[in-house]
Amino acid sequence: MWHFFTRAESPRSTDLPVPPELEFQGRNATGLIEKRTAQGEHFALLLAGGIPIGAYHLSATTATPISPSDVISMPAGQQHVVELPDAAGRLVWLALESSPKRRLSLSGGKDWQEKRAAWQASHWSGLVEILAGAYQAFVFFWQGDILAVDAALYTPQGFVAGLSAIEQIDAPQWEVTLYEWQDTSPAYQYFILRQATVRWCHKILRRYQELVGRNLLLIMDREVNRSLQPWNWRLELEDDMLHDAHFFPRLQSAAHAYRALFMGIGAQMSFMIGDQMAQRLFSEAFETNLTEEIAALQTQRLIPAAFTD
């Protein structure tokens, strides 16, 4: 029995011309490789954009980090290979870096709706895994909010992103696991940095739109998106939202991308409303971030003064 996406079709090792990790690397793809040794030991290797970012020795309830090279060099007895959308990959990483805290049994979507409403009302933060028949889903809650991109569902037809997809699971019995993360885990730090970036960006863009109207906001979106294009990051500004569907293999890579994004926003905003006002918008929005978010941004030097003159 595999841990993740059991029903996903995995190519047989004999069908692969090269080991799966090389296959992922060659295509800069995100994926998960689970291996089971003849002694029954269970391992997982996660790759982000073709780069191994974590390897784990799995037991029923824990995932102990080990060196990726140990898993790569391990002879494949049985293996389960799944290519993942970046959003799902990020959630799997967080699950692997967290420990299960609580398990719940829900009777379908109505129970889920109630739970979700309660978590939202209590501004709960955590990772939720849902196993329901052939479905497996991960949803990341941050202060009760869920970004659409932080909900990934595996269905027999493949992966579907977005919260609405989860609400369409038609299985009667849902096994739900709530994960608790370590603040020091790189997966958690990446999630916080990303959440902070998305929320900060949203506040800046919303305020900019208030000042100059939607037309100029859309023009800025287009210009910034164009400036980011050469990097092939799956980052996109749309209206007053940042859609971040990229799985950065390292925190520094994510910070680099976010820095480029904010630089672009700062330059465009300065052109229209001047440096001082742009700085003001950045700062006002920054100050309304949560303490953890501010700390995550500051650690990576993503601060208002860095993006305006």
Next chain:
Amino acid sequence: MTDSHRPLFQATPLRILQISTAGSLLLLMALGWIYFAVPIPDAYWNDKAADILIILASIGAALAGIRVARLFKFEEAPWRIWWAFTIGLWCWLGGEISGLVYDAIYWDTGYPPLTLIDLFWILGYMWLGLSLYYQYRLIYGRQDKRGTRYYAGLILLALLLTALLTNLAASVGLAEGYPWIILFITVLYPVFDLAEGVGALRLSLLFGRGHWSRPWWGLILFALADSINSFYWLGGYAWLSPVMQTIFNVITNLAYPAGYLVAGLALLVNYYLIRDGEIAGLIVPKLKDHTK
């Protein structure tokens, strides 16, 4: 399209702005020539030639204002800012045209105490002040639920201050022989000028080199021109040396039409930026090298 069929003039935003800027400079030069060289011997027609050029400048600004204001939807905050600004410019255009008409009627006799010109000017000040108010509220007072009534309060305050200053001016014998209301209106202009000039200056400093600041530069120029006029009215002209008198005359005569031209050109640039975005060919942001 072959070269032989290519139009000689392509009305790109950049080209239109270049032509508008050149036209504005020519207009200012022509005004300078009319004011200082007095090329038309008949003083009335010399004055009217200048008035017509100023009306052209104010029409340009008012039309550019309409173009910008129409780009916003009613529910967007800038909608009210730019409509108020535009209505203010149209009121002042009304004032300019009224001035032309009143001159035609009263050139030899002097204006009646209260004129349509004053009405248009004062309404213009109020609408332009309202646009400043809306802009400040958008920057500083998002959470502030005080609506336009608060602005009415500010206007009332300005009127009270003007009344006080009027009484003070009357007590020292300024504008002796004129009715109180005339003195009041005369004092009202510099009060509005000062308030709106300072407001616009602060806004332009806030927006710095950004394009959003530039229409406000027009108000600063109006305030500058009118301040010199007020200074003259208070008797300041006599205190100046002939050289300074000439410098001040040049500033006041040219800063005033330049106010319309600057506001109009800035509005036109913003119109193309908002309408066409990057394809207008006007966006040249400082791109920073974020790869290092």
